[in-house]
Amino acid sequence: MLLSRGCGILPPSPFADFGQRLPRNSSTISGKKPIYRLGRPRKSSPLSPVSTNTATRRVNMTAQVRVRFAPSPTGALHIGGGHTALFNWLWARHTGGRFILRIEDTDRERSTREYEETILAGMRWLGLDWDEGPDVGGDFGPYRQSERLELYRASASRLVDEGKAYCQDGAVYFRIPAGKTIAWDDVVYGPIEVDGDTLRFDTQNTAPKDLVLLKSDGYPTYNYAVVVDDAGMAINTVIRGEDHIANTPKQILLYEAFGWPVPRFAHLPMILGADKKKLSKRHGATSIYEYRDLGYLPDGAFNFLALLGWSPGDENEICSRREAVELFELSRVTKRAAVFDMQKFAHVNQAHLWRTPPEELVELLRPLWKARGLDPDRFDAAWLARALELLGGRGQTTLEVAEYSDYFLSFDAVTARYDGADLPEETRRSLRPFYAGLLELPTWHHGAMEAYAKQWGEEHGAKMKDLAMPLRWVLTGRKVSPGVFDVAVFLGREEVGRRLGHYRLLPEA
């Protein structure tokens, strides 16, 4: 007798089970058994063994780790999503496991293919790659929920046939069993126990309310689809935001109703804005792309995101992707929500920025220089690289570096912001002999310039500052720059003469 027959949205032939597809053993992937710790060793607690009330089946712990990131394509990849994706990726790579990407596009109103592509691009920008997903395929597809509708219907049908679910008002509801205690040992948060009966009522705890599995449009609800998909994709470690802790009991109930092995859960601390509220549009740049456009580097963003809720352990927080993969431990993830601190982000980015080989930096800056109306292609790449080395450490983002280095590429950039009006004619007159002498120095070297400046200053009662600052302004158009003599040496005798001449700081010819 198939009860599902009376349900319009369910298919006539039920009995969907992923039993055969569930993880057997890790032997399929390279013979070696990955060694890893899942969770820090905890003292025995009254809650463990975790579940006596519920028949919790656990996945085979020696199996290869399979984790997933499952974004909804309803917007660009934001900080929170990037953080979750990053930790999943880190754990997969650390353990030699598989990182699966699944698109949760069951919100028909808001999901678009464009956003999906934007999210994938955002992940690629962060340097995250995945082993299975909508674009690369895999043995557990399809990887878009909108393409898995039959799976949800078939499984729901099975529950209806088994009397664990029922149809009403065109939807399928899961009968939340009474008198259950649901418990799991969260890899990050430790033992969590929930009275299952608290899940059986609506918001005001007045009327009983079961769990909708399939909406009347035939689409699955989130909590249901997640279970069908995670089980079907043989996900054995679910790493996601802490806001999902409250969803976990419902999902465990579904795993149990189906008789599917319950995965390990590892919830990640939330990321908050400076006001300690969940990060949102109000906090400014929230999409990962906004930081890219602000001049942040993928390595910087990666490093900073990794530092939210985790630390490498030693004193140095600046680390490469490789080091992070090596050092990462899920068991070392913290519980407390982390505030997203822009200043620290900028600092971490700066560290990565100036570790980038100058030749690579040149290529990163080329488009930014062009956007500022400069023409880097006119110069030798090696010369530009040396200019950046000269800038050494100044600037926290590529955008800032492009700005701070403009006077190397164009004198127009200098004249546009500095008109020399702060130089009284008298000052000009007294300085002219000095600059004239500078240009005639037998050797065009930093040491020679400095010695000359010192000597000239002593003879004419001028401080080094009085000589150097006007030169800095004339050469760079700024009051801040690398050492002026270094800049002068680098720009060359002729160019320095030209800039001095423009500001009438040389004797009339």
Next chain:
RNA sequence: GGUCCCGUCGUCUAGUGGUCUAGGACACAGCCCUUUCAAGGCUGCGGCACGGGUUCGAACCCCGUCGGGACCGCCA
């Protein structure tokens, strides 16, 4: 209203009963370097939310209080 989670310098964190007069990083202040600003080095400022208990001993274990957060949808 209910359920759950969290609580170490302003921020990110180390810390799992004695090695903690609590360590590091960002920020801030000062010094060194120096023609400026960075970078770098050094120094300083600053914290175990509170109250009980357990213990010879508690940031760490237990209880309570307070504070913050998440979730309770035919959104994900």
